[in-house]
Amino acid sequence: MSLRTGIAAAVAACLASFAASAAGPSVVKGPGENPACFKPWDANTKYFQWPAKKGPYRIALANGFVGNTWRIQMIKMAKAYAATPEIKPQIKEFKIVSTGTDVAAQIAAIDNFINSGYDAIVTIAVNPTAFAPVIKRANAAGVVLVPFDNVLDSTDVMMVNEDQLAMGVQSGEWVVKNIPAKSGKLLEVRGVPGNSVDRDRHLGFRKVVESPGNKFEVVEVVGNWDDGTAQKVVADALAVHKNFDGMFVQGGSTGAVRALIDAKHKMIPVAGEAENGFRKLCAERAKDGLLCASLGQSPGLVAISMKAALSALEGKVMPQMISVPIPMAAHPDFKAGENYFPDLTDNFFTTNDFPPCGVNLKAIDIMSKDEKNS
Secondary structure, three states: OOHHHHHHHHHHHHHHHHHHHOOOOEEEOOOOOOOOOOEEOOOOOOEEEOOOOOOOEEEEEEEOOOOOHHHHHHHHHHHHHHOOOOOHHHEEEEEEEEOOOOHHHHHHHHHHHHHOOOOEEEEOOOOOOOOHHHHHHHHHOOOEEEEEOOOOOOOOOOEEEOOHHHHHHHHHHHHHHOOOOOEEEEEEEEOOOOOHHHHHHHHHHHHHHOOOOOEEEEEEEEOOOOHHHHHHHHHHHHHHHOOOOEEEEOOOHHHHHHHHHHOOOOOOEEEEOOEHHHHHHHHHOHHHOOEEEEEOOOOOHHHHHHHHHHHHHOOOOEEOEEEOOOOEEEOOOOOEOOOEOOOOOOOOEOOOEEHHHOEEOOHHHHHOOOOOOO
């Protein structure tokens, strides 16, 4: 063997060794770590295992849109969770960036974290289909990438979510159950366009209300999961259509119900999110005929995602898709101090603890944080 050939072989072996040590997850057999917390999505969910790294770790949150109260609380919860006695010793650095609704800007932010040597990145993706290349780059660099909430159309990355299609189905079933005629006009207040959450909840809701035997006309408006926007678009819809028999609100539920009240519209069945203000109105206006179901997509998903990322970095076996239960409260079971809080602000999301994961963030700790990039 010549010197040149020997050097080339040594370099190739070195590169191969580096690639192996910095590789992404291997597909392995389950069961995975702490299944009570990290529950696999279904029986077909595969399992990942990353090479174990020694902590403490550099963790990043690459958020997109931040223009509603859910996202603001999510960022506050991420900061509060990173500061808990359990998690703080495991994190060397925690960085947050919110990039808005520009897909390219969010991908660039993730790439910057990868290139800067972060160990894990949790993210709410702006678009469910545009992230395949950055997933490959993260895996090649040995970075644990964890999309949550608005997840990706991919099985090559570990993700955390509630079943958004099921949430739409459950909301639709509750609305239909509470309209005995199984007909009439429904108002559907959608979320941020282009997100998988908005898409899947919409598809689940429509699957139910458009099924055989139901004769509903559905009017759609875009509320952007925001109280102010939802209140305006519902008010506009009421001005045009005059009367609705039921309403499904993905987010901005407090504003949507206030629009009904301001318009002196009859109280109707409303399936909404888990905003504290919505649940207050559900309790206060039940005597006037307001019927509510409140299904929560918790901002606390960020904490479970961070916990999943840390477990993956420790080399634990993890489900590719982690399922978080959908918390629900419905008429007449709204109870002050239990599932809504009269002394807290309307825009506080009420579902923030996950006992199987050891996540129990207090309102005072969450609200003491800010939503700024850091």
